[in-house]
Amino acid sequence: SESTFANPRNAAAGSLRQLDSSITSKRKLFFNAWGVGQNSLNFEKTSQMMDYIFSLGFVKTPMQTLVKNIDDIKKLYENMIKKRDTFPMLLDGMVIKIDDITTQQDLGFTQKFPRWSCAYKFPAVEKTTKLKDIILQVGRTGVVTPVAIVEPVLIHNFDEIQRLDLKIGDEIIIIRSGDVIPKITKVLKDRRDGNEKEILKPTICPDCSSELLIEDIMIKCQNLDCPSRVVNSIIYFASKNCLNIDGLGDKIVELLVNEKKIFDILDLYSLKYEDLENLEGFKEKKINNLLNAIENSKNSELYRVLTALGIEHIGEVASKSICSKFGLDLVDVSFEDLISIDGIGEQMANSFLEFFRVNRQFVLKLFDILKPKVTIKEEAKDNPFKNKTVVITGTMSKSRDEIKLFLEDLGAKVSSSVSKKTDFLIYGEDAGSKYDKAIELGIEILTEDEMYSKI
The missing domain is CATH 2.40.50.140 (Nucleic acid-binding proteins)
Known part of the structure; x- marks a missing residue:
């Protein structure tokens, strides 16, 4: 018998991600319109806009109501709790929105939520x-x-x-x-x-x-060959900040694993044209582009390969530090070797060592295939940025990644956020809130030209 989903959210998400649309069509998904994304509709009120959307044939959300005061909101909330079991969907609460669209625009958004809307959850x-x-x-x-x-x-x-x-x-x-x-x-x-x-x-x-x-x-x-984690490990390995294999997105990885064309990261590099030609959606150009992208990921920087392994607590910054000190010998480092690096703590070291205890042979095979570029970093000469924390903001003559690499070569630690620990802020045009915070904290601020002249 077919296994059931753990909960309605998993059922909907899993059905939408199905590569086979015939399976999705059997799941009887139902869409309730609750808003409109980027649009050119000229309405003053959300209620007017939603009435227009419903007039197009979308089913009206249960108990969508325009209210005038707090008491009406409370009454509606209590009524919804009483009737929640009669609706054809599971409800966990109601959403309260300001109706006036101009007011919504004035209030704006936080990083996560609109300031003009809030949820009122049910018990x-x-x-x-x-x-x-x-x-x-x-x-x-x-x-x-x-x-x-x-x-x-x-x-x-x-x-x-x-x-x-x-x-x-x-x-x-x-x-x-x-x-x-x-x-x-x-x-x-x-x-x-x-x-x-x-x-x-x-x-x-x-x-x-x-x-x-x-x-x-x-x-x-920690086993990269574990059947339950292989899809995600390959997706992460191919992502932009890792090996950046263009065209190898989530759905393609899932398809290749489900069709038993690949079983782990290593199998990517043995894929052939004939492995892909009979897969749904794969034409000659797409196959060649994907195979070329996989081939071009060879000879990547070693730190990118280490980052791509997805070791717990070991991100890009830690990977750069480890690779620049040990090169390919990183597979045999000790606990003491690791914690001698600035920024590598005991938890990171233990996670790194445990990963290589399980995956050492796997990684050696991967290194043999990829032939990663190894750059043993020399100790930076004394300069104003050595061992300092620097934040970059705004638009400059070079890309942010180029400026970041330049500063790291000088021995600086480049951070993404301004704090009391920040030593310098390097800014360009449209610097924004980071610039304001640096001024507020009394941090030394420099233009791009001032940064170069300081060296």
Whole structure:
């Protein structure tokens, strides 16, 4: 029988991502219009604009109402709670918007949310049930998560199991917070009969049998060949800030893995024209472009290859530091070697070493295929920017990446945000809020020309 989705959100997202549109069509997805993106519609009110959208044939959202005051909002909210089970979709609350579009534009947005709109959530629904079992689920990034078998319920991590003192066979209370992902809130210990079983933290990956990395509350499989994380590891490997393999996006990777054309990163470099010619959507030009992009990713800088491996806590900055000091010998470094590098702490070093304990041979094979460029960085000569934290903002004569590389060669640490620890701000045209904050904090600010003349 066909397996069920964990929750409605997963069902909708998974159905939309399907490469086979015939499968998507069978899922009976339903779209409720709730707004309009970039548009040239000339309306003064959101309510007028939405009435126009509904007149085109879109089904009106349940209980969309124009209200005049706070009391009306409260009444509508209470009425929706009473009727929430009668709607043909799961609701977790109501959204309140300012109707006047000019006012919306004046209020604008924060980095995440519009200032003219807010959510008014419903109380969560609680139910009592029995915990039948705990299974282990390996996510696409390798994180191992315990899942309670009641109906699929994420427990988030094993510390949560210990905090709740959960045992298999316990009767528990589940809260469906936001009507999306259920959560265990309470164990009814007074109902235990002695037949409950202890739940132990895993030490071995349930999918590939590799030894797991246990770090604080997180448990992670580091094996790049693990079936559950292979798709995401390839997507990240090919992304712009890593090997930048043009044309190898999420859907293409999923298709290649699902069609068993590739099983890990290494397989990318043995792909042939005939492997791709019978795949849906692959014509001669697309096949040649993809194969050329994969071939062109060879001889990339070593730090990009290290970054592309997706080692926990090891991003681009740490990768540059490690590669510039050790080159290809990085596969054999010690804990002491790593923490001797400025900016590499114990947690980063442990994560790096654990990764190479599991993947050393894999990485050596990859290095042999890619022949990455190795640049052992010489100690920068004394200059005003050496060992200083610098922030770049605005438009300059060279790209930001070029300026960043120039400063890093001088021994500077280039940061993306201004703080009290910032030593210099280098600015160009349209500098914006970073410039204002630097002035406020009394940080030394320099134009591009002043930066060069200071050396």
